Amino acid sequence: MRCRAGLRHFPNTLKSAIRLHTQQPSRRSRSSLLISNLFTGIVQGQGQVVTIEKRQDFRSIQVKFPVGKVDGIQIGASVAINGTCLTVTEIDNDVLSFDVIEETLRATNLGTLQMGSPVNFERSARVGDEIGGHNVSGHVATTATIASIKETDNNTNITFQVPAHFTKYILPKGFVAVDGISLTVGEVGTDIFNVYLIPETLRVTTLGSRKQGDAVNIEIEAQTQTIVDTVERTVKSYMAQQSH
Numbered sequence: 581m582r583c584r585a586g587l588r589h590f591p592n593t594l595k596s597a598i599r600l601h602t603q604q605p606s607r608r609s610r611s612s613l614l615i616s617n618l619f620t621g622i623v624q625g626q627g628q629v630v631t632i633e634k635r636q637d638f639r640s641i642q643v644k645f646p647v648g649k650v651d652g653i654q655i656g657a658s659v660a661i662n663g664t665c666l667t668v669t670e671i672d673n674d675v676l677s678f679d680v681i682e683e684t685l686r687a688t689n690l691g692t693l694q695m696g697s698p699v700n701f702e703r704s705a706r707v708g709d710e711i712g713g714h715n716v717s718g719h720v721a722t723t724a725t726i727a728s729i730k731e732t733d734n735n736t737n738i739t740f741q742v743p744a745h746f747t748k749y750i751l752p753k754g755f756v757a758v759d760g761i762s763l764t765v766g767e768v769g770t771d772i773f774n775v776y777l778i779p780e781t782l783r784v785t786t787l788g789s790r791k792q793g794d795a796v797n798i799e800i801e802a803q804t805q806t807i808v809d810t811v812e813r814t815v816k817s818y819m820a821q822q823s824h
Contacts, residue, residue, distance in 0.1 A: 619660045621713030621755075621762020623700045623785045625649055627661070629693050630675060637682035639691065643699060645674045650703070658704040658718070662786070663760030663797045664688045665718025688720045689759075689795045698786050700760045713762025714755040720797040722746055724758070726790055727772060736777040737766070738787065742798060744771040748808055749800040757799040761785050 631642040643661065650671075653659075657668045659676065664684060670677035685691035693699070724740040731737075740758070742750070750756055750773050754765050761781065766774040782788035790796070 618658060618665060618704050618718050619702050619716040619760070620705050621716045621757050621760065622702065623761050624702050625700075625784065626698045626786060627701045629695055629697045629699060632693065632695060637685065639680040639685065639693075640669075640677060641680060641690070641693060642670075642672075642675050642677050643701070645676065645701065647674060649701075650674060650676060653703070660702040660704075660716070660718045660760045661699050662689060663700065663716070663718065663757050663799055664690055664720050684720075687722070688797050689723055692795060698789065700785050702760055714757075714801060715803075716757050716760070716762065716799060717802065718760075719799060721800050722798050723795045724798045726792050726794045726796065729790070729792055734779065736782060736787075737774055738777065738790075739772055739774040740796065740798070741772050746798070746800060747771060747773065749805045751804060754804060755801040757797075757801075759786060759796045760799075761787065 625646050627643040627645045629641055630644045633640040641661075650659075653668060653671065653676070655668050655671060658665050659668060659678070660666070661678065666678040666680065666684075668676050669679055680690050722743055724742040727739045727741045729736065729738050747768055747770065750765055750768055752765055752768055756763055756765055756773070756775075758775065763775045763777075763781075766776050777787060
């Protein structure tokens with residue numbers, strides 16, 4: 581209600597843009613969102629890289645998964661590896677193969693993987709699955725560097741440094757996916773943000789073994805990006821019209 585009450589101060593075009601992206605979705609649209617969702621950001625465990633085949637601007641990686649975690653999977657299925665949506669190309673019991681092309685190597689941390697590297701994994705969600713985290717596509721926007729790690733008895737505070745133009749999409753108490761892990765944002769600065777982690781997150785995911793200076797994959801929350809970009813575009817258009 582507060583958001584809509586404040587709309588009286590905005591031009592009509594901006595009001596329409598904000599209403600479009602803040603109104604509650606219909607039952608039909610919510611159903612479509614569920615079906616289009618690939619991942620939830622709830623990491624199902626850690627795999628281990630066992631083989632890497634390197635070619636120019638290309639990698640074929642084999643990941644060994646915990647026993648039973650890939651039962652029933654088929655070639656062509658989607659699996660998030662460190663938050664990056666990859667396609668299964670070969671299956672050998674609990675070892676799955678994935679091809680990683682040039683753009684993925686450029687935009688993610690998968691190009692830095694070595695034999696023995698641990699990776700987060702999540703199999704694609706099925707219609708009807710509980711969305712315990714938030715909607716995650718597996719399309720990494722950028723990488724961030726771990727700037728600092730502060731540990732207490734029961735909490736860990738990790739600060740990440742990201743390219744400054746991405747922080748407008750990262751909001752306090754909003755969602756962000758870090759190496760495929762759905763996390764709630766703590767504080768945000770010009771080119772940094774932090775998260776607070778419970779021991780269970782550190783135990784289940786690779787964040788428990790990360791060190792200062794490590795690169796992690798970042799996927800920003802899609803709806804937040806849509807709202808920010810739409811409002812920026814609408815305001816820019818309105819200001820341009822007012823200047824003539």
